[in-house]
Amino acid sequence: MAVDALDTRILRLLIERPRTSVREYARLLGIARGTLQARLDRLERDGVITGTGPFLSPAALGHPVLAFVHVEVTQGHLDEVGDALAGVPEIVEAFSITGGGDLLTRVVARDAGHLEDVIQRLIQLPGVVRTRTEVALRERVPHRLLPLVEAVGRAAGAPQESGTGAHSR
Known part of the structure; x- marks a missing residue:
């Protein structure tokens, strides 16, 4: 257009x-x-x-921790895992990607312990092989x-x- x-x-x-x-x-x-x-x-x-x-602020909603979680998925299960991710409220975005992993999620959490709980929930989803997490320290360029x-x-x-x-x- x-x-x-x-x-x-x-x-x-x-x-x-x-x-x-x-x-x-x-x-x-x-x-x-x-x-x-x-x-x-x-x-x-x-x-x-x-x-x-x-536009809402996850931090103002009590979730100041931001992390990017790469999710590796068993071959052939991308759609099922993607659907399951939609059921995790702390995942505010998820994308199919190329490179290191199959999915990239943007996750918010109350604190480091809560982030770990969310990651553990992701690891237990059927079709998830492993995750890799990167915690954001500071926003340098806002959306x-x-x-x-x-x-x-x-x-x-x-x-x-x-x-x-x-x-x-």
Whole structure:
């Protein structure tokens, strides 16, 4: 799906001002509300916009420990293990990968002991051969998409505006 200059401006506003009304977005962009709504509908339909927030902090929910757990799976059991991972609430993301392991999970925990309990639960899942865990010490680049949106916009010929920085998700 091609994202043009107007789409890029819309996406920038959605990222920088997520709690703004559609009417206010249209005013800020200088376009009709109907035009904006049609663009938003298309961006959602095409899978560019996949959600509307809120972004939650696992640490604020009492789970400040973040680890990446590589899971090696018995050949032919990837789907079953993937389905089982969905039943572990501390797994906030899981991906099939190439390289060292079959799955990469992002796991949150209350503390080191809780992390160990989660890993032990993973090891006991049918089809799991072994795990390898890497604990994150500090977030260096928070999840963000604004730089990507800006790069897409540059490629589409969108005019660049300075961002706020604080809400560049």
